[in-house]
Amino acid sequence: MMIRTRILATAMGLLLGAPLQAAPAATVGQSPWGPQDELGALNLMTDASRAAILSRVAGGEAYDLSVEYFIGMPGWHAAGDPRYQMWMTHTPRGTVNSDPMHLGEEINAHVSYTGSAISMYAHTGTHIDALNHFGLNGKIYNGFSADDHLGDAGWNVTGAETIPPIIARGVLIDVAGAKGLSMLTDNYRITRADLEQALAHQDVTLQQGDVVLIRTGRMANYEDADAYMTAAPGMGMEAARFLAEESGAMIIGADNLSFEAFPSEIEGNYVPLHTYLLAQQGVPIMELVYLEDLAAKGIYEFAFIGGSLKLRGGDAAPMRPIALPIK
Incomplete structure (x- = not known):
């Protein structure tokens, strides 16, 4: 019971001494692709961008970026969600x-x-969050309201079924590796400087429309659910803004659950990165992405190819993405 309580407290940002920042009242983002848009940043993927990355595939080994599903695997059961x-x-x-x-x-x-x-809970194993997963003040990205668009069988907008097959340039940012660590320390909050240091170490430059995947090294604890979930390192707000607004990332993911560092940095919001990326920027989030093989081989740029289950109205869907080295 003690371990479960600690996991839940950590995950929900209820630990004392949180470095809270006062922030103006946030509102959901309006899509630059129009009032009916349900894809957000996924609109950055085009026929030309898909062709460009596929033309660079070098052949050879394909890297599986998904985890195995098994009874006892990590999950949000401490928050009341069902186990696998x-x-x-x-x-x-x-x-x-x-x-x-x-x-x-x-x-x-x-x-x-x-x-x-x-x-299982929809956010189990390697998965992608749909834009309806988190919102603000009863609305989700592009101003769709729960009053108008949420039914008993899920959302009728931005559901997981709207997520297209993803073919894009993928970039691994190995934050742990750039620091000479196998795993970031407990509760470590990744900063913009950490990302810039890792990118310089890898000699990689981000481009608009990238699928950006962050390695914390937490996957080493995947077989032990309590160790994996307790006091996990994650992203900070400054780092998320750097990736979404300045670098133009199309999708941002990581090898942890649940992506951001806890406790929250923002007063009045226990999951500020989720609401910022999903509800304000329209950038989907991937979690529990397996990045160990790519990191071991020093493969930091690749063709990312992945499709998620078309769960109608769903707020997330399992994925089995692959990475193909490029030339």
Whole structure:
């Protein structure tokens, strides 16, 4: 119980001594792509940008940027969200005994049937946040209000089904590696200077429309959910503004959960990076991205290719992205 309470307190920014900054009342962003736009920064991806990055693919190894799903994996169950669960609906022996399709013992013994089902929170494992995940004052990005656009079966705008297949230049910013660390220290808040130092160390320059992925090294604790979730390092507001507004990142992600550092820097908002990126800037967030192999090989630029599940009205969707080295 103590560990669960500590995880929840850390995640929700309720620890005492938070470095709060007073901020003017924030409002949701209006899309420069028009009042009906549901994609936000994903509009930066075009036929030309996809063709440009695919033309640079060098071939060779493909790097899997997703994590495995398993019972006991890290998740937001301390905040009341369901754990990942998997159970068998059919087993070879069980099917022989129960004969659910009335085929007879001989056929069931010959045809070995295995089936399973899963249940989980949408923000489990490697996933992308849809723009409706967090909002401000009852509205989400581009001014869509919950009163008008949220039903019993999810949002009818900006749902996960609207997220297109993503093909873009990917950039790994290995903040831990640039500091000579395998993992950033507990509760470390990544700054703009940290990002600039890592980019200089890697000799990489950001471009508008990039998928920018931040490595904290936290993935080393992935098999131990309590260690992974407790006091995790994450992004600070200054760093997020640098990536979204100054560098023009299309998607920003990291190897942790939940992306930003806690406790909050902003008074009156316990998840300021989520509301800033999703609700104000229209920039989707990826979490639990597996970056260890790329970092080990020193691959900092690549073609990012990924598609998420088309969960209608959903506020997030699982992804299995890949990285292809470029020349």
